[in-house]
Amino acid sequence: MATLNINGTTHQVDAPDDMPLLWVIRDIIGLTGTKFGCGIAQCGACTVHIDGQAARSCVLPISAIGDKKITTIEAVGETSAGKSIQKAWLDLEVMQCGYCQSGQIMSACSLLGQHPHPNDEQIDTAMAGNICRCGTYPRIRAAIKVAAKEGA
Amino acid sequence: MSQGLIQGLTDKYIVANPPRRNFLKFAASVSATTAGGMVLSISMPALSQDKQTQSYDELEAGKNVLAPNAFIKIDTNGEVTMIMPKVEMGQGVYTSLPMLLAEELEVDVQTVKLEHAPPNDKLYGDAMLGAQVTGGSTSIRAMWDPLRQAGAVCRSLLVTAAAQKWKVDESTCQARSGVIYHEASGRKLGYGELVKVASALPVLTKVALKDPKDFKVIGTSAKRLDTPDKVNGLAKFGIDAHPDKVKFAVIATSPVFGGKLISVDDSRALKMPGVLQVVKVDNAVAVIGIHTWAAKRGLGALEIKWDEGKSTAVKTGDLIQDLRDASKKPGAVAKKEGNAASAFKKADKTLSVEYEQPFLAHATMEPMNCTVEVGASGCDIWVGTQIPTFAQGMAAKTLGIPVEKVRLHNFLIGGGFGRRLEFDGVVQAVKIAKQVKGPVKVIWTREEDIQHDMFRPYYFDRISAGLDAKGKPVSWSHRIVGSSVMARFAPPAVKNGVDPDAVEVSADPPYELPNLYVDYVRVEPRDVPTAFWRGVGPTRGTFVVESFIDELAALAKVDPVKYRLELLNKTPRLKNALQLAVSKSDWGKPLAKGKGRGVSVMHAFGSFLAMIVEITVNPQGEVKVDKVVCAVDCGLTVNPNTVLAQIEGGVIFGLSAVLYNEITIKNGRVEQTNFNDYRVMRINETPVFDIHLIKSAEAPGGIGEPGTAAIGAALANAVFSATGKRIRKLPIGNQLQA
Amino acid sequence: MKITSGLMNICATIIAFSFSLNVFAISPADIKKGEYLARVGDCVSCHTAPHGKDFAGGLPMLTPVGAIYTTNITPDPETGIGKYTESDFAKALRRGVAKDGHHLYPAMPYPSYAKVSDTDIHYLYLYFKHGVKPVRQANKASEIPWPLNYRFPLAIWNAFFLDKETYKPDPDKDANWNRGAYLVQGLGHCGACHTPRGLAFQEKGLTHESGKFLSGETLEGWSATNLRDDHNTGLGRWSESDIVVYLKSGANQHSSAFGTMTPVINNSTEGMTLEDLTGMSSYLKTIKGSDDKGQKPYKYDPSATLAQFKEPAKHPGAKLYQQYCAACHSQNGQGVAPYLSPLAGNPAVMDPDPSSLINVILNGSPQLKPQGVAAPYNMPKFRHILNDTEVAQLVTFMQKGWNHNLDATDAKQVAKIRKMPPSAH
Incomplete structure (x- = not known):
C-alpha cells in the first residue's frame, strides 16, 4: 500500500513500487486528464506536478514520490499560474485535438512558477519536452507570454 | 444525457475538485431508432455505471423534444443539442459545424451542446464520401448544405409555432438568439416554450437559406466549443x-x-x-x-x-526495388493530353528524374x-x-x-x-x-502503435519533361508507382486500374501543360499494411509536381515564382494566392550564406495555397525552418481562426515528415519504435508563420490537409536555394551532412 | 548428434569419449549441471546471432583487426560440434584449438576457460552433446584481412599468453572465495571484457595477481568498467551484497546494467545460484584498486549542477539533460534506483573513458530481462535525435556534473562511436 497525496486528497493505493504514477492516476484513481503518450518520457503528455515542479508521470515509480504533493491537470486551475495559463490557452485558441494539452499546460504552469516572465530560451527549455502532433507550438509560445503578462 | 461518461467518472472519482457542470456533454453514445428520417427516441447505452441505467426514453418521458431531423434536439428549456455527424480530432469541426447549424437556427453557437453521433450512415453519412466518415478534408464541404438546411428547417418550425400561438403572420415573426420575436406587439417566446407546438407540426424538407451577406456566425472566429474541457482534463478521449x-x-x-x-x-x-x-x-x-x-x-x-x-528477411531496399522494377513498365493511364512522347523528342531541353517518398507512421498523440x-x-x-x-x-x-x-x-x-x-x-x-x-x-504501447501502424505507402515517381527554346514545358510525363490504399478502402473508386488518390494533383497539375501523360502502376509492399495519411494523394503529388516544376525553372534559368506564374493562367485562384504570398514575403531579396527560400503552390481539397519558406542550413547540414509565409484561398471561410490553426498545424505536421520521418524495415520488422527514433518537430524548431486568408465567396474548400500537402516541396526547394542540392528522396534526414 | 538408438548408443558414446571419467550413463541431472555451467560461461550470448537460433553462432565480434563471426556450437555433425569428442571439446575450450586443428581467435576466451576443471568440462560436454538441439547452420568466414587472418601465429600467441593450468585453490582463502575466484577467472571470463588487452589482443592479466586484471577496457565501443576496489571508478563503494543484487537482477542502488553487460545478466548471472554469486562478489571485493589513479575520492554534491538548470542558455548540456534525461535520471542525478539508474557517483559515469556513456546515449540499451521478466524501464536510443555536438555536451555535463569533475568529451569522440555498428549483442 502506498499513500499518495493527489490534488489535496490522500489516496491509499495498492500498487507495486515500480508502477509509474501515470497508471496509478489513470487506472486506479480514475483521473484521466493525464495522458499516456510514449511511456519513455519523450512526449510530455503525462506531465504532472510534484511539489509544483513538472514531472513525467510515465517514468515516475511511485516509490520515488513519498509524501510530496502531486497535482494533476484536473486541479491545476486552482493555482494562479494554472488559472492564467488555462485562460490564455482558451483566449488564444491554442488547442486542436487537445490530447497533449494537459501535459503542455502542466509544463507551462511549472515554467511560470520558476520564471514568471520567461524568455524564448526558457520557454524552449521548459516546453521542448512536450510533443504536439497537431502543431500548436506557435500558439503555445504566444499563450505563455500572454499568461505571463496577465499574471504580472 | 448528462449521465454520460464524464459525469459518471467525475462524480465517482474527482472528490476533491468537483467539476463544474460540463458545458460540453459528450454523452457516451446513443443508439438511434429512426422514423421518417427523424431521431425520435434515443436510448442510453449500457454504461454499467453505479446506478441503474435509464434509457433516454425514460429520462425524457413526459417531456417534449423538438427533433425535426437527425442533427438537432431542442428541449422545453430551450437547450439546443447538436448531434455531431463528424468526429473532432483537432480540426475544429465541433465548432465549425455547429456554426453552420446555429447560423440558420438563429441560436448563439456558444450555447449549443454537442453529442457524438451514433453509427448511422443513413442519417450521418457524408455525401462526398458516401458513409459516416471523417476524413479527406470534406467535413465543411459535405455538411455545408445539410446542416444549414437542418437549422433552417427547425427555425421555420419554431417560427410557424410562434405565429400560430400568436395568431399572426409568420413573416412578422423573427428568430434571434433562441427567441422568436413579434416586434409589432412586443411579444416573444423562447425556443423551449415552442417545443410542444413545433414538434406537432409537419416537417418541411427544404426551406430557403440565408444570403451569405446576412451571415452573422459563419465567417467569424467563434470560440471553440470543445476546448473548455480540454484545459482542465475533463474532455474524454x-x-x-x-x-x-x-x-x-x-x-x-x-x-x-x-x-x-x-x-x-x-x-x-x-x-x-x-x-x-x-x-x-x-x-x-x-x-x-x-x-x-x-x-x-x-x-x-x-x-x-x-x-x-515469408517476410522474415524483407528490408526496405527490397520493397523499393519492387517499385523501381515496376516503374519500368507502363501503368494505367490517368491522363493523356496531346502527345507527350513525341513532344519530348522535339524538345529543346529535357529532364528526367525520380522521386521517392518513404513509408510514414501516423504517430497520433493518443496511441x-x-x-x-x-x-x-x-x-x-x-x-x-x-x-x-x-x-x-x-x-x-x-x-x-x-x-x-x-x-x-x-x-x-x-x-x-x-x-x-x-x-x-x-x-x-x-x-x-x-x-x-x-x-x-x-x-497499444507507443512501440506497438509505431510498429503496427498502417503506413503511408512508399512511393516511387518517374517524371520527365521537355522544354521549348523559351524554357516552357512542352512535354510532361509522370509515372506514379506504389500501393493503392483506395483499392482496399473503397474499391469502386479505382477505375481502369487508376487509383484517383494516388494520382491526385499529378494527373491534374495546375499548370498549362500542352502534352501531358500520367500513369499509375500499382505495387503493394508485400506484407506491409498501407493506409491514408494526412494530405493523402495531394501530399505526395504536390511534393513531386512542385519539386519538379522548380527543377524545370532552374533548367530554364527562370526565377521559380515567375516560372510558375507564367504557367498558372488556367488556375487563377492559385495564381492570385501565389502573387499574394510573394508580396508578403521577402522573395527576390538577397540571402545570407546558408539561407534559402523555396516556393510551392497547391490546389486540392477545393482550396488553393501558396507557400514561401525561408530556411537556414548550418555547416553540419541541419535544416532550421525560419519562416513560413502562406496565402490561402479556401473559398468562403466558416471560421477564420480555425483555418489559421489548420495551416499552422498542417505545416508543422508536414515538416516533421519532410525533415525527419521514415519508417524503415529490416528483417521483416519496423526499425522505429517511439518518439526517440521517429522524430517529431518540437516547439524549439518551430518556424514563424505569416498566413494570409483570401476573402472569397466561392464554395468552402477543405483545410485540414492543404498545409501538410503544400509544405514539402516548398521546403525541398528552399534546400536547393540554400545549398544547390535537390532533394529527390524524403526525408531530408542527413542528406545534407558532409 | 541425434539421440535415436537408445541407451547402448549413448553409453558407447560416453565410454568412447569419456574414458577419463567414471561415468557410465548420462543422467539428466548431469546434463542439467552442464546447462548451468554453460549459463555461467554465457556461451549463448556470443554463439547466437540476433534473431538467430541458440548456439548456432553467426554473431559478429568486432576486433581491432576486423570482424569475426562466432561459430556453431550445437551438436550438428556437419556445421556444429557434433563430431567432437570430449577431448576435442576440452581442447577447443581450454586451448583454443578446434577439432580440425585450426586455432581459434582469442575472442573466444579460452585463456580464461583454461582454468575450468575437468569435471566441469565433462558436464559442459554432456550438455552440448545431449542437451542442445542441433542446428544446421554453416559458419561464416571472418572479415579479418590477409595476412592477419593467417591463424598459425595464434599457436605462438598461445605459447606466450596461454596459461595451461586449471584453477588451483588458494589454501589461505575459504571455499566461498575460491569458488568465486574460479568462476570470475574461469568460466565467468569477466576479464574478457574488463581486463585491458595488450597489442596482441591478449588480456594483460588473468588473475588478481596482475595489477591489470579487471581494471577496465574498451571493446566494441563499450567501456567495461574497472571491477577492482577503486573508490570512484571501481567497486569500492559497492558492498558484497550490492554486487550480488546487481548480478542477479541487473541493477542495484548504484547502477543498472546496460549495453553489452545486459546479455551477460540476461543469459548468465541472473540464473546463477546465490552461493556462486556470493563467492564472486567475495572474491571481487578482495582485488585491490589503484586509488583511481590519483582522483580524489568522490563525494556527492549536486549544488553546482542544479544551479545550471536555472540558466539553460549558458549551459547547453544542462538544457539537453533537462529535455531528454532528467525525467528518469533526475536533475540531482540520483534516478530512482533500482529502476532508473543513478548517474551521480555511478562508476560507469565516472569512468575516464566516456565510450560507454556515449554509446548508451546513442544506442540505448537492450532490454534487461532477469528471471525472464523484462525490467520495468529501459534506456532508449537517441542517435536519431541528438547530433554529435549535443551528445558531447550531454556527456560532458554528466562528466562534470554532481561533483564528478572529469574531463570533457568532444564531438569527434561521439562521431567515432556513432560510426561503429551498435553492438550486435
Whole structure:
C-alpha cells in the first residue's frame, strides 16, 4: 500500500513500487486528464506536478514520490499560474485535438512558477519536452507570454 | 444525457475538485431508432455505471423534444443539442459545424451542446464520401448544405409555432438568439416554450437559406466549443473510457509483418501481481491485468514464439526495388493530353528524374486503443474513430452478431491523420474482449502503435519533361508507382486500374501543360499494411509536381515564382494566392550564406495555397525552418481562426515528415519504435508563420490537409536555394551532412 | 548428434569419449549441471546471432583487426560440434584449438576457460552433446584481412599468453572465495571484457595477481568498467551484497546494467545460484584498486549542477539533460534506483573513458530481462535525435556534473562511436 497525496486528497493505493504514477492516476484513481503518450518520457503528455515542479508521470515509480504533493491537470486551475495559463490557452485558441494539452499546460504552469516572465530560451527549455502532433507550438509560445503578462 | 461518461467518472472519482457542470456533454453514445428520417427516441447505452441505467426514453418521458431531423434536439428549456455527424480530432469541426447549424437556427453557437453521433450512415453519412466518415478534408464541404438546411428547417418550425400561438403572420415573426420575436406587439417566446407546438407540426424538407451577406456566425472566429474541457482534463478521449470493472490489456503483435503466433509460455506472467489472464488472437498476444502497468509487466514476462513467415528477411531496399522494377513498365493511364512522347523528342531541353517518398507512421498523440465488452446483450465499444459505421459493422462481423447488437460509443480523437480511418484496432480488441469477462481496455504501447501502424505507402515517381527554346514545358510525363490504399478502402473508386488518390494533383497539375501523360502502376509492399495519411494523394503529388516544376525553372534559368506564374493562367485562384504570398514575403531579396527560400503552390481539397519558406542550413547540414509565409484561398471561410490553426498545424505536421520521418524495415520488422527514433518537430524548431486568408465567396474548400500537402516541396526547394542540392528522396534526414 | 538408438548408443558414446571419467550413463541431472555451467560461461550470448537460433553462432565480434563471426556450437555433425569428442571439446575450450586443428581467435576466451576443471568440462560436454538441439547452420568466414587472418601465429600467441593450468585453490582463502575466484577467472571470463588487452589482443592479466586484471577496457565501443576496489571508478563503494543484487537482477542502488553487460545478466548471472554469486562478489571485493589513479575520492554534491538548470542558455548540456534525461535520471542525478539508474557517483559515469556513456546515449540499451521478466524501464536510443555536438555536451555535463569533475568529451569522440555498428549483442 502506498499513500499518495493527489490534488489535496490522500489516496491509499495498492500498487507495486515500480508502477509509474501515470497508471496509478489513470487506472486506479480514475483521473484521466493525464495522458499516456510514449511511456519513455519523450512526449510530455503525462506531465504532472510534484511539489509544483513538472514531472513525467510515465517514468515516475511511485516509490520515488513519498509524501510530496502531486497535482494533476484536473486541479491545476486552482493555482494562479494554472488559472492564467488555462485562460490564455482558451483566449488564444491554442488547442486542436487537445490530447497533449494537459501535459503542455502542466509544463507551462511549472515554467511560470520558476520564471514568471520567461524568455524564448526558457520557454524552449521548459516546453521542448512536450510533443504536439497537431502543431500548436506557435500558439503555445504566444499563450505563455500572454499568461505571463496577465499574471504580472 | 448528462449521465454520460464524464459525469459518471467525475462524480465517482474527482472528490476533491468537483467539476463544474460540463458545458460540453459528450454523452457516451446513443443508439438511434429512426422514423421518417427523424431521431425520435434515443436510448442510453449500457454504461454499467453505479446506478441503474435509464434509457433516454425514460429520462425524457413526459417531456417534449423538438427533433425535426437527425442533427438537432431542442428541449422545453430551450437547450439546443447538436448531434455531431463528424468526429473532432483537432480540426475544429465541433465548432465549425455547429456554426453552420446555429447560423440558420438563429441560436448563439456558444450555447449549443454537442453529442457524438451514433453509427448511422443513413442519417450521418457524408455525401462526398458516401458513409459516416471523417476524413479527406470534406467535413465543411459535405455538411455545408445539410446542416444549414437542418437549422433552417427547425427555425421555420419554431417560427410557424410562434405565429400560430400568436395568431399572426409568420413573416412578422423573427428568430434571434433562441427567441422568436413579434416586434409589432412586443411579444416573444423562447425556443423551449415552442417545443410542444413545433414538434406537432409537419416537417418541411427544404426551406430557403440565408444570403451569405446576412451571415452573422459563419465567417467569424467563434470560440471553440470543445476546448473548455480540454484545459482542465475533463474532455474524454477513447483512451479515457472507464466502464465499471474495466480490465486493462497490453498487446504484442507479431514483430514481422504477416507473422503468426506459434505459442506462448505465460507461466511467469501469470505469477506477476495484477495479471489476470493471457489471451491469444491470430497474430498477437494480450495480457489482461488489473491496470495497464500490470498488463505491461506481464507482457514483459512472456516467452512468445512467432512463426515469422515469408517476410522474415524483407528490408526496405527490397520493397523499393519492387517499385523501381515496376516503374519500368507502363501503368494505367490517368491522363493523356496531346502527345507527350513525341513532344519530348522535339524538345529543346529535357529532364528526367525520380522521386521517392518513404513509408510514414501516423504517430497520433493518443496511441491506438479500444475498450470493448462482449456480453449476452451484444457488444459495447468505446473508441474514438473516424469510421463509426465501418467499425461497428466489422465488430458485428467478427462476433457473428447483428449490427444492431453492437453499440459503438464514439469519443474525441487524440489525433487521426488517417490512422483512425482503419478498424484493425477495433477488430483486434473485439477478439480479445470475446475471451474476457467484462469490459477490457486494450491500449497499444507507443512501440506497438509505431510498429503496427498502417503506413503511408512508399512511393516511387518517374517524371520527365521537355522544354521549348523559351524554357516552357512542352512535354510532361509522370509515372506514379506504389500501393493503392483506395483499392482496399473503397474499391469502386479505382477505375481502369487508376487509383484517383494516388494520382491526385499529378494527373491534374495546375499548370498549362500542352502534352501531358500520367500513369499509375500499382505495387503493394508485400506484407506491409498501407493506409491514408494526412494530405493523402495531394501530399505526395504536390511534393513531386512542385519539386519538379522548380527543377524545370532552374533548367530554364527562370526565377521559380515567375516560372510558375507564367504557367498558372488556367488556375487563377492559385495564381492570385501565389502573387499574394510573394508580396508578403521577402522573395527576390538577397540571402545570407546558408539561407534559402523555396516556393510551392497547391490546389486540392477545393482550396488553393501558396507557400514561401525561408530556411537556414548550418555547416553540419541541419535544416532550421525560419519562416513560413502562406496565402490561402479556401473559398468562403466558416471560421477564420480555425483555418489559421489548420495551416499552422498542417505545416508543422508536414515538416516533421519532410525533415525527419521514415519508417524503415529490416528483417521483416519496423526499425522505429517511439518518439526517440521517429522524430517529431518540437516547439524549439518551430518556424514563424505569416498566413494570409483570401476573402472569397466561392464554395468552402477543405483545410485540414492543404498545409501538410503544400509544405514539402516548398521546403525541398528552399534546400536547393540554400545549398544547390535537390532533394529527390524524403526525408531530408542527413542528406545534407558532409 | 541425434539421440535415436537408445541407451547402448549413448553409453558407447560416453565410454568412447569419456574414458577419463567414471561415468557410465548420462543422467539428466548431469546434463542439467552442464546447462548451468554453460549459463555461467554465457556461451549463448556470443554463439547466437540476433534473431538467430541458440548456439548456432553467426554473431559478429568486432576486433581491432576486423570482424569475426562466432561459430556453431550445437551438436550438428556437419556445421556444429557434433563430431567432437570430449577431448576435442576440452581442447577447443581450454586451448583454443578446434577439432580440425585450426586455432581459434582469442575472442573466444579460452585463456580464461583454461582454468575450468575437468569435471566441469565433462558436464559442459554432456550438455552440448545431449542437451542442445542441433542446428544446421554453416559458419561464416571472418572479415579479418590477409595476412592477419593467417591463424598459425595464434599457436605462438598461445605459447606466450596461454596459461595451461586449471584453477588451483588458494589454501589461505575459504571455499566461498575460491569458488568465486574460479568462476570470475574461469568460466565467468569477466576479464574478457574488463581486463585491458595488450597489442596482441591478449588480456594483460588473468588473475588478481596482475595489477591489470579487471581494471577496465574498451571493446566494441563499450567501456567495461574497472571491477577492482577503486573508490570512484571501481567497486569500492559497492558492498558484497550490492554486487550480488546487481548480478542477479541487473541493477542495484548504484547502477543498472546496460549495453553489452545486459546479455551477460540476461543469459548468465541472473540464473546463477546465490552461493556462486556470493563467492564472486567475495572474491571481487578482495582485488585491490589503484586509488583511481590519483582522483580524489568522490563525494556527492549536486549544488553546482542544479544551479545550471536555472540558466539553460549558458549551459547547453544542462538544457539537453533537462529535455531528454532528467525525467528518469533526475536533475540531482540520483534516478530512482533500482529502476532508473543513478548517474551521480555511478562508476560507469565516472569512468575516464566516456565510450560507454556515449554509446548508451546513442544506442540505448537492450532490454534487461532477469528471471525472464523484462525490467520495468529501459534506456532508449537517441542517435536519431541528438547530433554529435549535443551528445558531447550531454556527456560532458554528466562528466562534470554532481561533483564528478572529469574531463570533457568532444564531438569527434561521439562521431567515432556513432560510426561503429551498435553492438550486435
